[in-house]
Amino acid sequence: MIEIRVQPGDFDPAIELARLEALGGGAVASFVGQVRGDGGLTELFLDHYPAMTDRMLRALADEAAGRWPLIGVVLIHRIGALGAGERIVLVATASAHRAAALESCAFLIDRLKTDAPFWKRERFGDRSHWVDAREADDVAADRWRRPD
């Protein structure tokens, strides 16, 4: 079971986890990313490239399912204007093996950060700016790349 959603609205981690738990694998790992309100942030706006986003998220889920014995993958990413504390992203995986669930969950969020065409713009009252990509994210994603 692979489920991928890109949506403006919120999602309920409980529903997604319950769906993965119902698969009976025994191990469910998840990661939720939220908007941090640091420095007086008033809005986070998420732009994306619709035709490519779905394709890249699906490719990542397929790669994870090829590398680990997974029985379920859920990837949900929100778009549009979000306030401090709101959820941005959910990655959740199910497997019969805890290491497979945990590692694939880390793989998916690390690689999503560099491979999926989303862009964040932060607003602080009257000022707003597009967020710069972080080198640390490239490093985190690179550790999952295997020698050819």
Add this chain to the structure above:
Amino acid sequence: MIEIRVQPGDFDPAIELARLEALGGGAVASFVGQVRGDGGLTELFLDHYPAMTDRMLRALADEAAGRWPLIGVVLIHRIGALGAGERIVLVATASAHRAAALESCAFLIDRLKTDAPFWKRERFGDRSHWVDAREADDVAADRWRRPD
């Protein structure tokens, strides 16, 4: 915020995740372990050493909080008789950094498997046996040990 519970009853991952999300760190990782119904398992019984369990879980949570910049840790482990599909354990962590949340979550479940005094007995109809410890669990826990 460190919360540790050892209880016969079920827990609701949604409530625990919501509590961690409310801390505003921006990154929440979780792991849920459930009873697998493989091979016709009819019951999993969990024995434990009450006075030591709480102490060991608290020591693990403290160690995680010392190694990663965490703002929240939840450890819940059930005891007693559980049926196939029922939840056994929840590990959830919150941080301002996704790597800290993900790594500490993996650390906690790996080390819990070797450091917390729980014992599983599996029942298959009329037959039951105590589960043997797995060498793979020792290996997984050892990778978190640091040189002195």
Add this chain to the structure above:
Amino acid sequence: MAVDILYFAWVRERIGIAQERAEPPAGVVTVADLLGWLAGRGGGYAEAFAAPERIRAAIDHAFAGPEAAIAGAREIALFPPVTGG
């Protein structure tokens, strides 16, 4: 060769449009060539592509480096490094 060109994030804002259909001349072979050609239009284009090393590209929904050939592309997207998750 006509191709759809899409812009995202601050690239889109500087250029002022999200998408256009363009016909790069024959000498425009790679993504880097395309950036140079577009920058040559001046104005918001020159501003958006002043530092081409800050631009990422996708050809038909797959990431493509600056040396990638654009021949046969139906849709080329130009944007800053991604920042999702």
Add this chain to the structure above:
Amino acid sequence: MAVDILYFAWVRERIGIAQERAEPPAGVVTVADLLGWLAGRGGGYAEAFAAPERIRAAIDHAFAGPEAAIAGAREIALFPPVTGG
């Protein structure tokens, strides 16, 4: 020296009790000595401790190896390797 000894999982089942108060003689210095002394009682004890390498111990709620001294312990637990999580 009187000490509370606790048994868990199949160790408890083989011995038939969960807990007892015992007074090991002076020659019983380490956890390994304690296992040998208990096994010498025969019956379920001999069965439980026939393979001492399969037994783990905790002294006053902290894991202790076979060479750990039991002097001063208030509570010693003997059990199989743990299998929680």
